[in-house]
Amino acid sequence: MKLCEIGVTGQKIDVFNGGDVPPDGRLLSVAELQQAYRGLLQNLRARPAGSASAEPVPIAPVGGGAVATINLEETAIGSAEASADIDADWITIMAAHAGAGASTVALAVADAAAAAGAVHLVETAHPARSGLVAASRSELGMDSSGAWRRGLRGNVTIDRRAGDRTPDGWPADRAAAVATVVDLGLPSVDNLARLVTSAARCVVVCRANVPGVRLVEQTLDALEEVPVAVAVLGAKRWPGEVTASLGPRLRRLRAAGHVVTVPLDRRIEVTGPTHSPLPKAVFMAGRSLLGLIDAARSGEVTTTVHAPGTKGTTR
Template sequence: MSRGDSAPAAVPGRGDSDALAADWITVVAAHAGAGASTVALAISDAAAATDRRVHLVETAHPRRSGLIAAASAEMGTDAAGAWRRGSRDRVTIDRRVEDVEPGGWPVLPISEEPAVTVLDLGLPAPENLARLAADRTRTVVVCRPTVPGVRLTEHVLSQLAEQPVVVAIVGPARWPQAVKANCGPRLRELRSQGRVVRVPVDRRLQTAGLTGDRLPKAVEAAGRSLTALLMPAVPPQPRHRHRAASSQPGAAGEAR
């Protein structure tokens, strides 16, 4: 998977407020190399496939961007010159231009106001995780099915106890016994509620990273499963071109 979450990401403020909107979807990595950028893009593509406009914002340092090549067309920078903008079907992607953190969130033209905003926050610093918990967004925690991975995930989940959370497990369908044995109570609870989704590892993505091409079918299917959990009031309906992917057995679902 693409590794755009290898270093702590700051959460810049928007205007005079550093709060995140409650209807935004935030994607955070429980540990370095979890695959948060791939998961954020899969969710964005799934939402866009329902004819909704999507704004995907990555806060990682420019040298650590997992979305650097994810747009199918580059559009220069925003009006402030702080965000580099690209498009991908109905998804607008903004990523940082400079080393210095931008002073606010990127703003789209009124004609392009998104129906869905997805923030790829990577591996958040402790103070930003606390801010994320206070703002109560819909959050996806991304991890790998390893003993350190699930332990770190439990720590993140404990910080988001009052928040709607879904966990994306990037890896094989079956977990080693040692991983199962080290799952904490919050992760076990989410598994029992069907709020843990497996995202398959794809060899092409591991080699090439995220590009402007469509994601692999199994990863697309995982994105649709996550989107259905994050936006249950309006379940995503895949376009015709996605139906073959959704019919594949075992493409996505709860990790076992």
């Protein structure tokens, strides 16, 4: 078969030699893809408001074939069980958008806190999306619940989800720690309310680009009065387009010194976080964030994001 022939509507493809086609062995036309998409939207609109059903939702038949399904499982905040509360003393790290670098920031904060003693770092992402899969120096197996896979990195104990099933709670058999850092990844908007209720200290992570600062502004709006700092991955000097795109909340946090730049590292960009020590510049950014977090807890500095028109104090 010639390459120029691939893509003809209704054409049969040999799936054993690299073809990527639906079960009936033919390519989908644009009209059929649009039909499937419209069917998905109809099913989404038909769901009751606030529905959190994890059952697969049927999509309209494609080209007369069998009904396809897509899993719309709604994960609780950080993919942990909805009944598992977040402790107010924990440090939560969340991404404002996909690919922000929350796992790297969470590891930097945990490593910085480990200078004072044992630290517990929990990553709540699905195993297929783990950013800390290679961050442990040694693997310790499962916790007693069997839902979390445990590793060790110096003074930092790392727990990651072990399977597809959503855990029923936080990792078991946790030893006493001077700090607990939770990498929430990219939580849904609905679940940000749980973080607000918990009053846990929070670091929001974004990239130093126009989409990044615009999306972090939306996250800050949802977090309301949560003590917060912002970690921005990129160069210390932001391009003019990025500075011009800052929203009022991020602008106030930056003016108050609550925005920390985390420099991009070429090695981490290629390998992701590994068991090796973090580059010094990244580690120092984690220590700066930890300083802001500790100051917020002790009341030395107010990191609350105040709504426009309200008064806030910063010491």
